[in-house]
Amino acid sequence: MNRRTFALGAMSALSATQVIGANDRVRMGLIGSGGRGREDWDTFLKQPEVEPVAVCDVYEPFLQKGLEMAAGKAKPFHDFRKLLEQKDIDAVIVGTPDHWHALMTIAACEAGKDVYCEKPLSLVASEGRKMVAAARKNNRVVQTGSQQRSGSHYAAAVKLIQDGGIGEVHRIQCGFQRNAFPGFKPTEMADGKTTGFDYDMWLGPAPKRAFDPFRCIYNFRWFWDYSGGQMTNWGAHHLDIARWIVGAEAPMVVSGMGGRYGLTDGGETPDVQMVNFQFPKVVVTWTVSEIAEGPKGATIDVYGSKGMMSLTRPGFQVTPEQVGSKGEKKPAMEALKMKGADLNVQHARNFLDCVKSRKRPNADVEEGHRSAVMCHLGNISTRLGRSLKWDAAKEQVVGDAEANTMLSKAYRGPWKLM
């Protein structure tokens, strides 16, 4: 395999998707017209078969932005249940914070809609299993919004590694490093006024708390009530790829450490975290730093006996190992490189193609669930300060009742999972 083969492979994958029936319309609704929801909306609206029908948000300025993008073709909704009652919608994007993903995805499946649900698929492990069940019971296409799964260069990288192209692989290092010191600030409603914001409907199943703009738009990520920090934010992307490379459903042992040591913004999730995941003969490590970026940002480094692959969104690069006796070392393989194409487009295309073919998408709900579980276990281990043994078949932590209580979460009424 060389650079040329990869480029050709990527081209044929793209042209194949472009050929598939652009005639059948897919009528779509957007639930959660925030930062990522609008990015997804923009990508989908550029696909020839997509017709925008509805936009739902509980924050008026963002609802208006989503409607404007649809150029008058979409109807506004404040309550996603009303949007799901519309018969003229085939598929919905769920772009809300994580604490809503399960409720909305399951309700959408029950309403007969296909779903593109943003990552991380779930807030807690037990939700994901119910989401898989709802998708299967209603025969729905449910794509997790882990766009790296559809990246042609990620697929080529996984194939190269699994075919032994970089030698034996026993260690994968994934991470996210940036300097966010001394912390984050509210991005909306910083004056504390909630005009045009339905806070109760934003909270939904999450515990009732006094309004604080810092907890809501974008920064919900740093609070356990709604999300899981960088572990479930970037971890959901990178650990998904690591798990794909390893070819396993789940790790056997998870051991995490870290905390919110340096950021003083009131957030709860770790700003420094390291988690080791034990797979058969492979250790996957996840590291986060929000305090200092250092030489690299978002990374997946795969260490093979013949070469080390650095796999990022723009592409991958394999640096050969130097092998042989002292003075006669030579590269164990050829240096390789591959450029990536637009991940969002490839992932949206895969979803739309599956909506038509009824095939399982690249980031099928089951895969999204398993990768989210990996992240949740990382956080549970970090918070409890001990290693966890995972029984993937039972989806239970072995011999740790306290850890098992953290696999699910009580919902604030009247919200409950179907």
Ligand SMILES: NC(=O)c1ccc[n+]([C@@H]2O[C@H](COP(=O)([O-])OP(=O)(O)OC[C@H]3O[C@@H](n4cnc5c(N)ncnc54)[C@H](O)[C@@H]3O)[C@@H](O)[C@H]2O)c1
């Ligand atoms: N795939 C990616 O690369 C990627 C990138 C960024 C974010 N995300 C994911 O997207 C999700 C949203 O993140 P974000 O950064 O866009 O957050 P955000 O706060 O900017 O947007 C979330 C939106 O959902 C709305 N919302 C909340 N409750 C709602 C309800 N009950 N009904 C309708 N709308 C509701 C909010 O008002 C807000 O407009 C998260 O799960 C995040 O992990 C994925």
